[in-house]
Amino acid sequence: xxxxxxxxxxxxALFAIGVLGVLIRRNALVVFMSxxxxxxxxxxxxxxxxxxxxxxxxxxxxxxxxxxxAAEVAVGLALLVxxxxxxxxxxxxxxxxxxx
Amino acid sequence: xxxxxxxPVDLRLLTPLLIVVGWAGALLLIDVFFVPDGRKxxxxxxxxxxxxxxxxxxxxxxxxxxxxxxxxLVLDRYxxxxxxxxxxxxxxxxxxxxxxLPRHAIEQGEYYPLIMFAVGGMILMxxxxxxxTLFLGIELLSITLYILTGFAYPRVASEEAGMKYLVLxxxxxxxxxxxxxxxxGATGATSLAGIAAYLGRQxxxxxEETLFLAGASLVxxxxxxxxxxxxxxxxxxxxxxxxxxxxxxxxxxxxxxxALAALLRVTLALEEAQTFWLPILAVLAAATMILGNLGAxxxxxxxxxxxxxxxxHAGYILLGIMVAAxxxxxxxxxxxxxxxxxxxxxxxxxxxxxxxxxxxxSIDDFAGLYQRRPLLAVxxxxxxxxxxxxxxxxxxxxxxxxxxxxxxxxxxxLVLIGVLTSAIAAYYYLRVVVKMFMxxxxxxxxxxxxxxxxTEILIAGVATLILGLLPTPIVLLVERSLVALGG
Amino acid sequence: xxxxxxxxxxxxxxLIVGAAVMVVTVRNVIHAALWLIACFFGVGxxxxxxxxxxxxxxxxxxxxxxISILILFAIMLTRQVTGEGVRQLVGGWRLxxxxxxxxxxxxxxxxxxxxSHSWNVPAPPAPPGTPEPLAGVAELGRAFVxxxxxQFQVAGVLLTVALIGAIVIAFExxxxxxxxxxxxEEHELRKRLAHPPPVExxxxxxxxxxxxxxxxxxxxxx
Numbered sequence: 001x002x003x004x005x006x007x008x009x010x011x012x013a014l015f016a017i018g019v020l021g022v023l024i025r026r027n028a029l030v031v032f033m034s035x036x037x038x039x040x041x042x043x044x045x046x047x048x049x050x051x052x053x054x055x056x057x058x059x060x061x062x063x064x065x066x067x068x069x070a071a072e073v074a075v076g077l078a079l080l081v082x083x084x085x086x087x088x089x090x091x092x093x094x095x096x097x098x099x100x
Numbered sequence: 101x102x103x104x105x106x107x108p109v110d111l112r113l114l115t116p117l118l119i120v121v122g123w124a125g126a127l128l129l130i131d132v133f134f135v136p137d138g139r140k141x142x143x144x145x146x147x148x149x150x151x152x153x154x155x156x157x158x159x160x161x162x163x164x165x166x167x168x169x170x171x172x173l174v175l176d177r178y179x180x181x182x183x184x185x186x187x188x189x190x191x192x193x194x195x196x197x198x199x200x201l202p203r204h205a206i207e208q209g210e211y212y213p214l215i216m217f218a219v220g221g222m223i224l225m226x227x228x229x230x231x232x233t234l235f236l237g238i239e240l241l242s243i244t245l246y247i248l249t250g251f252a253y254p255r256v257a258s259e260e261a262g263m264k265y266l267v268l269x270x271x272x273x274x275x276x277x278x279x280x281x282x283x284x285g286a287t288g289a290t291s292l293a294g295i296a297a298y299l300g301r302q303x304x305x306x307x308e309e310t311l312f313l314a315g316a317s318l319v320x321x322x323x324x325x326x327x328x329x330x331x332x333x334x335x336x337x338x339x340x341x342x343x344x345x346x347x348x349x350x351x352x353x354x355x356x357x358x359a360l361a362a363l364l365r366v367t368l369a370l371e372e373a374q375t376f377w378l379p380i381l382a383v384l385a386a387a388t389m390i391l392g393n394l395g396a397x398x399x400x401x402x403x404x405x406x407x408x409x410x411x412x413h414a415g416y417i418l419l420g421i422m423v424a425a426x427x428x429x430x431x432x433x434x435x436x437x438x439x440x441x442x443x444x445x446x447x448x449x450x451x452x453x454x455x456x457x458x459x460x461x462s463i464d465d466f467a468g469l470y471q472r473r474p475l476l477a478v479x480x481x482x483x484x485x486x487x488x489x490x491x492x493x494x495x496x497x498x499x500x501x502x503x504x505x506x507x508x509x510x511x512x513x514l515v516l517i518g519v520l521t522s523a524i525a526a527y528y529y530l531r532v533v534v535k536m537f538m539x540x541x542x543x544x545x546x547x548x549x550x551x552x553x554x555t556e557i558l559i560a561g562v563a564t565l566i567l568g569l570l571p572t573p574i575v576l577l578v579e580r581s582l583v584a585l586g587g
Numbered sequence: 588x589x590x591x592x593x594x595x596x597x598x599x600x601x602l603i604v605g606a607a608v609m610v611v612t613v614r615n616v617i618h619a620a621l622w623l624i625a626c627f628f629g630v631g632x633x634x635x636x637x638x639x640x641x642x643x644x645x646x647x648x649x650x651x652x653x654i655s656i657l658i659l660f661a662i663m664l665t666r667q668v669t670g671e672g673v674r675q676l677v678g679g680w681r682l683x684x685x686x687x688x689x690x691x692x693x694x695x696x697x698x699x700x701x702x703s704h705s706w707n708v709p710a711p712p713a714p715p716g717t718p719e720p721l722a723g724v725a726e727l728g729r730a731f732v733x734x735x736x737x738q739f740q741v742a743g744v745l746l747t748v749a750l751i752g753a754i755v756i757a758f759e760x761x762x763x764x765x766x767x768x769x770x771x772e773e774h775e776l777r778k779r780l781a782h783p784p785p786v787e788x789x790x791x792x793x794x795x796x797x798x799x800x801x802x803x804x805x806x807x808x809x
Contacts, residue, residue: 007637010603017610018607021610028267030616031267033658035270037610037611037623039277042280045285046281056730057284058284059639059641060731061281062642067742068742070749071243076267079259079756082250082259083256083263086253086259125744172737208755210755214755233738247749247751
């Protein structure tokens with residue numbers, strides 16, 4: 001049995017790396033991945049605590065966090081695609097300067 | 101095979117929430133199948149009707165209070181009052197959008213149900229007595245707002261604002277979840293009651309205390325992002341500027357109000373943690389009041405100015421939360437109501453001046469407004485006075501209540517900062533008024549007033565005046581709404 | 588046994604931390620995404636160690652299977668198909684090497700876990716009085732429909748909203764918007780642009796709904 005404190009330390013490291021990534025990287029996608037690292041760190045520590053406390057609540061929250069992460073990624077991807085499309089057409093389409 | 105049990109659930113307690121979310125879901129389908137393109141306003145009217153029904157359905161609940169879903173959802177007068185404020189905010193945000201969206205060629209029927217979903221998330225936040233529920237409420241609200249921010253399709257600014265908001269919102273969510281995780285690890289509970297019960301059994305192991313404090317700090321950081329407290333406010337001006345103005349209006353009152361309301365409930369519930377929590381809140385409040393208002397000083401873009409001013413107002417509201425136990429909660433509710441109405445009104449005027457393709461957000465566009473549209477200028481002046489806290493407006497009464505409550509609660513130095521920053525704020529608000537009344541127009545701006553906008557500005561203006569002139573009935577109502585919120 | 592598990596934990600932990608560091612430091616976005624996948628796998632393996640089998644499966648399905656793929660899609664969709672992007676892709680042996688390393692690390696890390704885990708042993712009937720071992724799927728499911736019923740529903744609403752939102756933001760084929768043109772239509776359009784006819788709003792739609800381009804949209808909306 002691995003002590004829970006190991007998991008806490010590991011997840012703290014993971015969380016710290018994620019925060020660092022958000023702060024030091026400029027690329028929106030990498031920032032997004034770093035956020036995923038943070039969420040994974042939180043999930044990990046939740047599962048570890050759930051085992052230690054013999055309470056299912058932690059795992060339930062992990063499930064919801066995964067749901068939320070998926071939803072956020074879906075919206076984020078849609079936004080990225082929209083941005084790219086708008087900019088792309090703006091580059092290609094010289095006439096788009098006509099906007100009202 | 102054991103049969104599944106359905107928990108004893110009192111659905112009455114969440115009638116408004118159910119109506120809002122259910123009607124939003126139905127409206128999505130109605131919009132697609134029955135509302136023809138180009139008449140999407142019908143969807144908007146239906147959405148307002150749904151919000152109104154939800155508000156009316158809340159009335160019989162006034163004398164009801166209790167909790168359901170294993171105590172994770174509570175209904176009390178506090179949450180009910182907030183529910184009504186949120187419903188008003190949602191309805192007014194839809195009213196200003198009715199003509200804005202087609203005028204800017206970004207009309208899509210989904211806008212209206214999405215606003216309703218956001219309102220649902222806000223109501224859930226006001227009612228949740230459990231960190232998991234709170235997290236889901238915040239995320240429901242946030243994800244809807246990311247979508248709405250990036251809603252104006254061909255406008256890159258809007259999409260980029262949406263992306264920026266999403267990335268920072270997800271960052272905040274990361275802090276929030278990790279905080280919940282650590283609190284869960286320390287106390288073994290996620291419900292506010294469970295955590296409070298654990299905290300009541302002092303002393304606890306130092307290791308667990310460390311975990312709890314770390315968790316509480318992280319949760320506070322998550323809140324600060326959502327409320328846009330200094331130093332977690334950097335995203336606000338950009339996101340407000342980029343998003344469609346009705347969405348910015350909704351965001352400025354919605355996210356802030358709901359997150360602050362949840363923060364108040366958490367603060368009240370975790371009484372034992374307050375010795376740790378309050379000093380941090382005090383520093384945040386001071387920084388927010390000072391930097392928010394100073395930031396607004398330099399803005400010549402009115403949308404950004406309102407963004408900074410909303411940051412500053414969050415600082416004032418935070419004072420109410422800090423003294424929530426003694427009369428602060430009442431001042432908080434009153435301030436939220438006053439701020440919601442006033443800010444939505446100010447954004448309404450902004451929307452009236454905004455035309456397709458040219459954003460009339462520069463303060464110069466307000467020059468000489470009085471000569472062209474006297475009533476509009478008077479309304480804007482009223483909102484500016486109210487935001488600045490000049491009597492006899494709602495904003496003045498709100499500030500008065502907050503400051504007296506904070507002073508009585510022993511936060512004298514914060515009140516001093518609040519008064520001083522209000523004086524600074526008066527400068528930039530009144531600058532707009534001076535422009536409108538004293539100066540000649542710099543360039544031609546034709547305000548477009550339509551029915552939805554007129555109604556919204558009228559409602560907001562009249563309410564701002566009434567709250568300022570005759571606050572007593574509302575104050576009584578607010579006072580009664582807090583009887584049950586003992587903790 | 589205990590030490591073996593601890594060694595496994597150490598390996599997985601090293602994988603996770605190493606992969607996470609790579610995610611935030613690697614220059615190439617695709618590499619970062621691949622390292623992210625390695626990291627997700629590592630966390631999933633730890634879930635197995637923590638006896639949260641269901642979550643381990645969900646982790647692989649959702650994070651590795653869906654979220655990473657979405658991120659990779661986003662990278663590919665938004666990458667300029669010209670210039671440096673191509674060069675980075677062509678020099679992709681490093682990409683494969685990275686993928687191989689992460690796969691190897693994953694194998695090294697997860698195989699012992701898989702082996703050490705008692706897969707086929709039915710859960711022993713708990714002697715009365717002991718707390719039930721955590722995280723049977725059944726227990727989790729029961730929690731969802733009993734204690735956390737409300738949250739479960741809210742999560743559903745949330746996913747619906749995200750779905751609708753993604754469509755609203757990114758889906759083009761709507762009356763008001765440009766839709767993706769077929770080649771023939773595009774050709775037609777270029778011809779029309781060369782000899783612009785008067786712009787007509789399609790009948791039956793009050794708001795002028797340009798069929799094709801931002802160009803006509805801009806004009807009509809004047």
